[in-house]
Amino acid sequence: MTKFDFLSDTQKSWHHMDVDQVLTSLESSIEGLSYVNARQRLRHLGANKLPRSRPISKILLQPLLDPLTYLLLGSATYLQWNGAEGWALILVGVLHGSIGIGISLWSMKTKEKVSRDRPQRRQYETSNSVIVLRDHEEMELPLRDLVLGDVLILKAGDRPNVDLRLLEVSEDLLVNQTNLGGEAICPKQVLAFEENTPALERGNMIYAGTEISSGTAKGVVIATGRFTYEQISLIKERSFSAIHAELRQLRQVWLCLLGLVTVIAIAFAWQRGIIINAMTAAALIVSTYPQNLLRMATQVQLLGMRDLARQRIWARFPSVLDALARVTTIVPILESDVILSFGNLHQAGIEWRGLLRTSEEDAQAFGEVIGVETHSYFDAPQERIRQWQGDRPKSVDAVAVIGNDIEDIPLLRLADVGICDRTCRKELQDSSGLILPKEEFHYLPIAILEGRAIFDRLQRTALINASSAFTLAVLTLMDTAAGFSIPPLQLIWVGAIATPIVSFPLVLEPTHESLLFQPARRFQTMLRPSNYLRILLAVTATITAISLVFWLKYQGQAAMFSQARSMAFITLVFSQVFHACAIARQGVLRNLPLLLGISFITVCQVMFIQIPWFGEIMSTVPLNGVEWTIAVLSATAVFWVQELIKTS
Structure with a gap:
């Protein structure tokens, strides 16, 4: 002690x-x-003083402090000892661990960039010294001491x-x-x-x-x-952003699905009197677990904060960008002699409402003139904001309040997004989530568009990863029920390598202007029925295409089993490629990261199929041009399904 x-x-x-x-x-x-x-x-x-960021040493040691690391190593060692491909699990673990460390280091650099680019306050900062009693005497000391x-x-x-x-x-x-x-x-x-x-x-x-x-x-x-x-x-208020919370819920769904698939597969295997391949189960878990998705979400939000800071708009927290994406009501607090000049955001599903520093009668008369619902600032404004926010446990509507006076702080803190400008007092800025360069409302569409773009990037990335995970889980279940055994290395290649390669470019796409003119409900939550329907249709299209390719080639002939499985493998891989192409906001030829990812996957896939040494590892056999064409064309089914969803 x-x-x-x-x-x-x-x-x-x-x-x-x-x-x-x-x-x-x-x-x-x-x-x-x-x-x-x-x-x-x-x-x-x-x-x-406050810790600015985690030391690099802690980031590098983070995988060694994770119990899942040792669970993976133990499982891989056991499987390798028993003649399975445990080395593949170790390689994938090292790969994703290295990527996670790289994303964390990238996030540190982005935070530093955001700090440098953010607008500087015009007001004085807090004094760096204070009067302290030491040895019965008054002395001035730095706050850090x-x-x-x-x-x-x-x-x-x-x-x-x-x-x-x-x-x-x-x-x-x-x-x-x-x-x-x-x-x-x-x-x-x-x-x-x-x-x-x-x-x-x-x-x-x-x-x-x-x-x-x-x-x-x-x-x-x-x-x-x-x-x-x-x-x-x-920390309690800003512990996690809404997107992080939804991704965590989605991860829990994935884990529950894996547990259910494993139990059903064991039941099928026991009924047939065979022992389920432990390597297949391990490969399925590694391939479908959402590796580094939360880290990527943090990095995408930091990139959005950096882009806003370059335009002299300061988002103080990543959760502010979530709220901006979900905004359905903007409430400026107005003076009676204000001159209004703001754009129409009705196409974006956003309404303007005002609080005027005057009587309720005068406020309503003013609102009739400008065509905006307006109420008195002095007539229970907090109740008004809560009414516009809706029932909090169920409602996902977000309200942004724009304040300019010290007495507006309670309303700014009550709102989902408190907004002020750089000319306001420091106390007002500290209580706001978004700080504009000056008191002009035309900066708001820029910030809202960036928030929606971040939500859209992460939503599309989550959709393709979830679709891949569910597809692999269902295929494993179908193979077990049919008495087949899907090669574990094929699961690892598709789920742990190929899918992340084509999904990563989606989070780097530039902001698409059309997002500002889409309904607000599309940006309020990822966990909505339409997204579940998209995942279901993508999984259904992919599995249907794979099943048709396999059974049309196999037709119960044992001699054609290897060719049929190789063709199904090609269809499975290229289905992920076409899925990414379908949901990308930018054309493939203009999206260099996506184009490079597709090229890399194509080259690897040709090697896995056509080169005998790789074929022995991946359990494939060489195919002719017609078989390749049939397999690749069948993989486009998910592309056409996504196109139909866009036009409906």
């Missing part, structure tokens, strides 16, 4: 303790820490970046908590509050991110860095 282990418990109910208990717990005093003690605590706790137990002296205009338990206050002390979603409070005396008192109603606390509007205060530091109330609240 080290000297300062008692400082590791930062979740105490400091507001419920009296001053003597707080100081005793922190081993401090009302005169502050000694200089030596403070320096020792600083070395033990580290600087008072503050430690638990330090006693601070705050005056009007100070914005601490630590949480404080108040020790002494002046009669005119006023603390502005609007940045945290609260109101200004006036602590008059230092008392202990009930333990269940809401955080922003604790009059004996000052939190990081607040501002001393007037008066003076003395307080002891009880939380620094990422342990402050502000940072903990931020």
